[in-house]
Amino acid sequence: MSLLEISGLDVHYRRRTGRLHALRSVSFTIGAGETVGVIGETGSGKSTLARTILGLVRPSAGRILLDGSDVAAFSPRQWRELRRRGVVQYVFQDPLRSLDPDLTIGDSLAEPLHIRGGVPDAGERVRTILARVRLDAELLDRLPGELSGGQRQRVAVARALITEPRLVLLDEPVSALDSANRVRVLELLKELRDAGTALMFISHDLGSVAGITDRVAVLYQGEIVEDRATRDVINSPEHPYTRKLIRSVPTLRREDRRTPEGIPA
Numbered sequence: 001m002s003l004l005e006i007s008g009l010d011v012h013y014r015r016r017t018g019r020l021h022a023l024r025s026v027s028f029t030i031g032a033g034e035t036v037g038v039i040g041e042t043g044s045g046k047s048t049l050a051r052t053i054l055g056l057v058r059p060s061a062g063r064i065l066l067d068g069s070d071v072a073a074f075s076p077r078q079w080r081e082l083r084r085r086g087v088v089q090y091v092f093q094d095p096l097r098s099l100d101p102d103l104t105i106g107d108s109l110a111e112p113l114h115i116r117g118g119v120p121d122a123g124e125r126v127r128t129i130l131a132r133v134r135l136d137a138e139l140l141d142r143l144p145g146e147l148s149g150g151q152r153q154r155v156a157v158a159r160a161l162i163t164e165p166r167l168v169l170l171d172e173p174v175s176a177l178d179s180a181n182r183v184r185v186l187e188l189l190k191e192l193r194d195a196g197t198a199l200m201f202i203s204h205d206l207g208s209v210a211g212i213t214d215r216v217a218v219l220y221q222g223e224i225v226e227d228r229a230t231r232d233v234i235n236s237p238e239h240p241y242t243r244k245l246i247r248s249v250p251t252l253r254r255e256d257r258r259t260p261e262g263i264p265a
């Protein structure tokens with residue numbers, strides 16, 4: 001059974017000018033421990049998909065089976081309970097959105113454990129997770145505003161991991177970082193993947209998810225137009241929109257590759 005199984009998902013937004021059909025009959029799965037990319041240009045519905053999986057947007061139709069439960073039909077109370085268990089976590093592009101500016105890093109990291117309750121060794125877990133993202137324990141007393149952008153994103157990743165989630169949704173997790181920090185955060189996410197956590201990478205840029213994902217789903221105007229192994233999508237894109245996306249990433253273009261190592265795993 002898949003960890004996440006979405007079928008026939010429709011999302012509408014009400015706007016002054018009428019209803020906007022943001023997701024159209026989206027069906028999509030993520031297996032336990034799988035790493036999947038969702039790519040598409042701005043406005044294609046990527047964040048809407050993530051927000052719907054997190055219970056922040058209510059779908060107008062469809063099913064979202066998370067670990068076997070249909071969360072699309074959950075009441076607010078059931079959602080609170082699900083969040084408390086920390087089965088699904090998320091990391092946004094801007095770490096300041098994931099972190100409370102008035103909480104120290106230590107308190108921010110411990111908060112998901114306190115919300116869940118019954119975790120006696122929270123302090124120890126916080127120090128362990130900080131070491132795992134390779135940050136110094138001296139940062140624990142600082143506020144998010146007193147960290148660099150790269151450090152903040154690593155804290156946001158650590159906070160998402162502290163409840164040992166089975167699925168982490170990552171919305172452009174490295175696009176705001178410089179290249180050194182980008183490499184560090186991607187390495188950390190690869191470790192996570194190798195440890196068996198399922199990851200859903202959202203990005204407008206196929207190039208930034210190609211090296212880390214097993215599969216890629218391409219979202220175009222609210223519809224999934226392609227969903228296959230990353231390597232196949234890059235080597236033989238089926239949809240014209242996917243071909244356009246690939247042409248926009250010079251390092252992925254066939255004619256630019258000189259060695260087999262250039263082909264993303």
Ligand SMILES: Nc1ncnc2c1ncn2[C@@H]1O[C@H](COP(=O)(O)OP(=O)(O)OP(=O)(O)O)[C@@H](O)[C@H]1O
Nearest residue numbers: 013015020022041042043044045046047048049204
């Ligand atoms: N709360 C909202 N109310 C009304 N319309 C919305 C709302 N959120 C998103 N939309 C619209 O829904 C469509 C999909 O938006 P969404 O944010 O999911 O796209 P996206 O692919 O994540 O874009 P980006 O890459 O720019 O973040 C867009 O047309 C957007 O304007």
